[in-house]
Amino acid sequence: MSRPDGDRPEPLRAQPQDLRRWRRHLADERAEASVYRNLSTRFTGEEREILLGLAEAEERHIAHWEGLLGEEIGRPRRAALRIRLLALLARWFGSVFVLALAQRAETNSPYDTDADATPAMAADERVHEEVLRGLAARGRARVSGTFRAAVFGANDGLVSNMALVLGVSGGGVDTQTVLLTGIAGLLAGALSMAAGEYISVRSQRELLAASAxxxxxxxxxxxxxxxxxxxxxxxxxxxxxxxxxxxxxxxxxAGIAVESGAVGGESHEVVGTAVKAALSSFCFFASGALIPVLPFLFGAHGATGIVIAAVLTGIALMVTGGVVGILSGGSPLQRGLRQLAIGAGAAAITYVLGLAVGGAIG
Structure with missing residues (x-):
């Protein structure tokens, strides 16, 4: 319902569908303002001030919808499910994960196509997206080293141990051998990942130190x-x-001291610490590698164990891919499907090779 700016009708003349839409926008804006206020309590300094500034901007949007509704404002409504979930996460966690989710929420703003939202409100949402992108980038920089090791470790554990379990299963071995192989693959892979991550991060920090x-x-x-x-x-x-x-x-x-690290470059904080990276890599590889083994640990046999392991691994790959998508600002579904396709392809190839080798040996 297109209207010129400032020429707002009396609330009682609004159509019922308009009132419902305005109330929905009002509920969402109230929830988003609450998200930013809750997030601000988890930060200090400039980041806290930025989040409080975003909350104040949402208050302007709240006033807009309250003005349109007037006496028809009705009882407080519940916000959209995604915003309620975001509010819950912000209240309990307040991490870079929540900032990334908030960024995606601003990206999906309906104000670009809503005739009753002012152009300034639509522009606000775009600015909020960029502000949250910057805040999330700060958080990503602080956790990137450990997070990278965690994600790679979990996915490597899932894919490699699932492929290993399917490979030996395709070779026709008994369930006890499959279980033993899976546990050995878990321990060997986790230790190898931890050692490799420690050396990688330690070497990178030493290179940075030499270049400073x-x-x-x-x-x-x-x-x-x-x-x-x-x-x-x-x-x-x-x-x-x-x-x-x-x-x-x-x-x-002229008297200004040489600034240490004046030219841009990667800081040690961005790289992360070698011990943290190694520990997270070990734990996440082990947790990922455990999933394909779980059915056999609980007594599953043969094809039943393989199917259960494949389903559990597929779900885990979707979850880890979705988390990466959220934190990187991309589509969680797209990233999850990509992880699933890669893992399924590797496992299928290994299973076929196991069948071939088992048939040749047999």
Whole structure:
């Protein structure tokens, strides 16, 4: 129902479907404001102020729908299920996961096509999406090293041990051998993943440390030859353009100390710690690798055990893929299906090879 800005009808003249839509928007906006206020209690400093600013913006939207409804505002309605779930998560967790979900909620705003929402409200939702994207990016940077090890570990455990279980099952071995093989694969894979992740992260941190500016760099500035100094070359070697490097060198020579890590690069916090990465990799690989073994641990045999293991593994792959999709700002369903397709393909190939090898040996 298109109307010029500022020319709002009396609430009682609104159509019933309009009133229902306005009440739904009002409930959603109230819930979103509550989400941001609850999230703000989990943060400090600038991040807290940003979230409170988002809550204030949602209050403006609340006032808009309350103004349209007037006396027809009715009893408070429940917000959409996705927003209620988001509010619950924000109240209990307040993590980067919730920020990523909130970002997706803003992405799905209906105001672009709602004639009763002002252009400013639609623009607000787009800005909120970008603000949440930035906040979520900060959180991702803080957990990226450990999270990367956790996700890779869980998926590797699921896929590799499912493939291993199917491979030996295809070879025609008994259930006890399948179970023993699955447990051995779990332990060997988890230890291998942990060791590899520890070495990888430790090596990356050592490379970053070797590339960082020397701690004594600031002390030598007063002793440089002002007419022919090589300070600008230091900055250029770190990736700066010649003009920018010369400007920074001139500023340093004027009395500004050399800034450690002045040129962009990956920080140690982004990489994560080697011990945390190794522990999370071990735990998540083991938890993932345990799933294909569970049916056999509880006494399943033959084809029944294989089917149950395949179903459980498929569900787990969908879940882990969906989590990655949410945290990366992508589609959870698309990421989940991709993980499922990759895992199913690897397992199917291994099972066929197991059949072939078992038939050849037999």
């Amino acid at each position: 500016p020397g701690t004594d760099a600031a002390k030598i500035v007063p002793h440089l030859d002002v007419d022919a100094n090589e300070l600008a070359l230091v900055y250029r070697a770190r990736g700066m353009a010649a003009d920018e490097a010369q400007e920074r060198a001139d500023a340093a020579l």
